Amino acid sequence: MISGLPGVGKTSVAEIAAARTASVHLSIDAVEEPILACGLQRGWQVGVAAYEAARAMAEPNLRLGRSVIIDAVNDSEDARLTWRAAAARTSSPIDFVHLVVADSQEHERRLSGRDRSLAYVGEPTWAEVQRRRADYAAWSDEVLEFDTAARTVDEVADALSARVGAR
Template sequence: MDDLPLHPSAEAAIGTDEVVRDLFAAVAGAGGTAAELLDRLAPASSGAVARADLVTAASLESDRLGDVLVRPEHLVLGWARVTGSGPAHVREELQLLMADRAQARYEALRPLPRDDGARPPRAVLLAGVPGTGKSTLAEALARRLRAPVFSVDWQLGALVPFGALRLDNTMPLAETNLVASSARQLQLGLDVVVDATGHRRQLRDRLRSVTERLGGAFVGVECVCSDEEVQRRRVEGRERGIPGWHATVSWEHVLRVKSLWESWDEPHLVVDSAVETPGSALLKVVEAVGA
């Protein structure tokens, strides 16, 4: 493809010389997204890069992100591509940066006026690795509360046919979608149920923060299965029927997610599907939500 046009800020950063001597100094001085990205990467110097090679690589990165102009952040991605300096890592850091910016906007939302004495809305996060019964419990709770349930797998499945998911953006995109969906319901004063692995502490903190800023009450539920054989049979024998998404996952995937689980240090409810029936687990969660 032909090189995309340069945004004026990108053109100012690289100038017209055949060799770009210190891209990072120019980008950092311009501020904005690219400067924040460099703060995360903390590189010492970009070194000298041929201008033509940089522009071509940055154009490819811009096109990959669906933009029509080359911006300073695309120059940073292009530099990583040209120099082989971990382009995948730089791309992921940019996506994480965009997720942080989105979170700040959702936290800036304010509740809409509600009737005096109206009960605060509740956000219930059902988290756990595959096979612990979290989706079954989340859907039963949603029926009981007459509330929407936002499932990360259903949201991602809807994006697969459009080619929107990449290795660098799937996690930030999935978590931001869950926060966005929840924020609007809470802003309207409505309850919401979230069905997600929730292994990252940051997602749990972000859902709690948005809920409380919108005047709601956050309830965290960690779903576990203390019998590994039971859990494995569930995973390997299920067919979830989610359009666009996997029928199930491998046991190796379950073990990998377990290894990535970050401790949940804040008060929350733990439900063990190996020793509790679906009905008794639901009653425990309903009681916690009511409290």
């Protein structure tokens, strides 16, 4: 479970780690995009629907013995409970990974130049990311944290690939 604020590199790390480990990669933004494209209003309910849709796709893959890498902001206890429950229902281990960009100027720079071609999800403003940071729930789980300003995406993906491969 790769977590963190928008712009920290979750999807980049998840894509590389999934390719290296032959894992299933599920991105909440990629799930949310078609939900919003159907005309539903952006908000809490669409976010919950995207998490639940990703969970519903993850569980059968976990039952088949596949590793699944989810990338999501995952900023609340309710969101994290989704993944704990999926792991429990499928008797699968779970690792929470939290990506950060400790240098706020670098984080803002990354956001300002980002275009993921998600017409409905869009790109958050720096002010929106700051609000999410202020509301980000403290971790109650053991969490692996990586600063993607201090380590390359490949270095983080290598560390995660080694962990997945060790299972």
